[in-house]
Amino acid sequence: MKVIKGAQVYAPERLGKKDVLITGSRIYKIADVIEVPQALDAEVIDGKNLILVPGFIDSHVHVLGGGGEGGFENRMPESAITDLTMYGITTAVGLLGTDGIAREMTSLIAKVKGLKAKGITAYAYTGSYQTPICTLTGNVTKDIMMVEEIIGIGEIAISDHRSSQPSFDEFVQLAAHTRLGGILSGKAGIVELHLGDGSRCLELLERAIAETEIPITQFLPTHINRNPRLFEKALEFAKKGGTLDFTGNEDADYWEKQCGEVRCSKGIRRMLEEGISSDLFTISSDAQGSIPLFSPEGKFLGTGMGKSSSLLKEIKECIAAETIPMEIALKAVTSNVARILCLNTKGHIKEGYDADLLLLTENMEIHTVIAMGNTMVFNGEPLVKEVFERGSRD
């Protein structure tokens, strides 16, 4: 039992100064004042001068490490638990990426189970860039139905020189199998789509919405801010009710200059100005994935790596640079992600919901991270680490 006293609560909507009582892995009560009898021995966390927000949900993390473009020396490392918790991520969705050969589903699910054992919530998408997709059981629908951790497919690459150039028929059949898996298991059955720089942009997706019965809510296109042309098309998709996933970037200045990447903060500001619902944007990190740079002729020039820290960085930038209210900006990494992924007990600070909580300082630095009721980070220091992160005396 834990009680957080007197923090300013954004649930993400603004609740004001509250006490929040946690029992086990759930939020039990939220009230102006909660006095817990001493005999119950609750841990009291002082929230004075701190901001309490829901734990962040990162819907796109290469937890096994991604990349490999340009050769084996460019393979990126796995996510250690602290790569996530130190930046406020309490729920991560793991996925393969460009490489679905040397990284595969068995390892991905094992890694996701490892992160869960460490204390956070973790899920996975089945598949990688290519179609037909690689699965765990040999069948997409079966993967989603029978494997607890799998909630959809991804990242399926379209409009990218690295994709398998899926045909329309192939694409919609895959989406249909995914939707059925979701329906039969009570999960999202989400189709997470990697958008490349290709001129076809969202064409396959637009056709799927126009020509089939598959609802627009089945799809989550990501990297939609990678260039201005794609972003304009993505706005049209959002105006029809589709959710857009921005990719956060710690190095946005460089990429904005290099290829016109639309900064998350500017893109979200634009969506709001266009009258698009504040429910229809999310930000994910592409953490541990490569950020390769190719010449216009497709030649590999070099690579960086995505980081989970970009979520908090982008939220801060939304607030500071674009004066987007905190309760709106936070939706991008909390309630909106929970809704599109059907994570029904996450994304809000609400009685009965999972105790995934962050205490932030007034400057919006991470102070404390609680995942499923367990304190993972306290006063900016990690309490839970990987075995290999510990000193030999720990």
Ligand SMILES: [Zn+2]
């Ligand atoms: Zn991608």
